[in-house]
Amino acid sequence: MVGLIDLVQTLTTPHPLDRYLELVRPGLTARELRAEVTHVSHAVPGSVTLTLRASRQWRGHAAGQYVQIGVSIDGVRHTRCYSPIDPEGNGDRYLQLTIKAHPGGLVSNYLHANAKPGLIVDLAPAAGVFHLPQQRPDKILLVSGGSGITPVLSMLRTLDAENYTGQVTFLHYARQPEMVPHRAELSSIAQRRANFRVEYRYPVEPGTVIDGETSTGSGFFDYDELERVAPWFADAQTFVCGPPPLMNAVKKIFTDEGLQDRVLSEEFTLTSVPADPSEATGTVSFSDSDVAAENTGATLLETAEASGLTPEYGCRMGICFSCTATKVSGCTRNIRTGELDADPDKQIQICVNTAVGDVDIAL
Structure with a gap:
């Protein structure tokens, strides 16, 4: 089959075979990886969840990895990195992306406003070293903030699907309860698995009641918060993804404790070293x-x-x-x-x- 494709590719020179196939059907490809949007949800204000059906070249992802999505905006192709929220190893060609429309974000705002079923996007194979190891640790701490929830959500869903028997805490920071994507599913996982703990934090005073829940923390990460939610953190593998202040706070505490090798982080914001x-x-x-x-x-x-x-x-x-x-x-x-x-x-x-x-x- 590969030899036949190579022959046809030669005959269609100077244009690649996929350029002709997309004239027949945009999602039809011989070599290039693409995906079709099959479902769009705006359940969380300011975010959109896309369900994609990838072409046959899709090989899945490890929980926590990211993919590149390419879209054409005003005739110019733009690509961005997003993390699938699906459990790894589900064996099909479907994947879900929850994308927050960031201020000034060209692609995220375009997808939030314009993505419809039938939209064809370019797709790159999953990549990145931020993912669960094949040998699952006995204890796992997941920390996320804002849109950084997506890779760690994939991790939690994977552990749930695998009937993970170790101890896991998922701590997520958001501005308010309605800004937490897939909150109902997170709560459901925590309710049916005694070894899973799901905690939310909002920037409010301790004791404030939010959405029927009483806040126990300040809404900001510190050592006391870490001790509250995961007193066993020194024996755990920790994964953190979120805005720079949260990432830095987590890494500083673990570094001060001599546990920096137990933290794996991922960031999708550019933190630059100032220059004059x-x-x-x-x-x-x-x-x-x-x-x-x-x-x-x-x-x-x-x-x-x-x-x-x-x-x-x-x-x-x-x-x-x-x-x-x-x-x-x-x-x-x-x-x-x-x-x-x-x-x-x-x-x-x-x-x-x-x-x-x-x-x-x-x-």
Whole structure:
């Protein structure tokens, strides 16, 4: 079958076979992975849950991993990373994504407002190291905040589906109860499994009654909160995903306790190391395009776009590696880590790197 596809691919040159198949039916592909939206739900304000039916190339995901979704907006293809909320290993081609419409989020707002059954999206295989290990730990602590709930929800649903017998606590932070996606399902899991504990925290004073529940914590993560919900945390594997303040608070406590190797984290927001734009010097050259621009301190991706170039990109935050390009020469600075790199002929992510002096990028 593969040989036949290769033959047809040769005969349809210069265009790939999938370009012709999509004229017959947009979701029909020979090689490319795509998915069709089959159901859309707006059960949570400001979020949308999409049910997708992937093409036959889909191989599933490990609980906690992410996928890249590609959509065309005003004729331009944009990709973003989202975590499936399904249990892993269900063996079918369906997956669900719960997507929060972030302020200024081009793709998330587009999907929230426009996604309908029948929409075809590009789909990349599941990726990422933030996932449950194959050998499940005896104790698991899941901590999430806001839209960071999606990968850990997949973990919890997986443990539930596997009849996990260890001890697990799921602690989620949200602005208010109605902003918690899939809350009814979470409560149902906790009610039928004595070894599962599901806790919610909101930024209110302790003792405040919210939606019939009395708050026991401040709504912010600290050591006392950790002791309350998971006194066995030192013997557990902890997974955390959420906004930077929550992630930093969790990691600091575990680091102070000498347990940093017991925390695995995932972030979908770009936390950059501050730089002074007035210190930016030199010229950014894009040698493949014969284009050069003054170094303003912006990322190489932003500099390329401001110069009229249209390099490929995805998440714009250093996760998906869609924007990788070769740095021919010069020194760059990673805005996530602050690290400098002066090695020539090296692949870098232009969305999270800036120029330090003169830099030549093969674009």
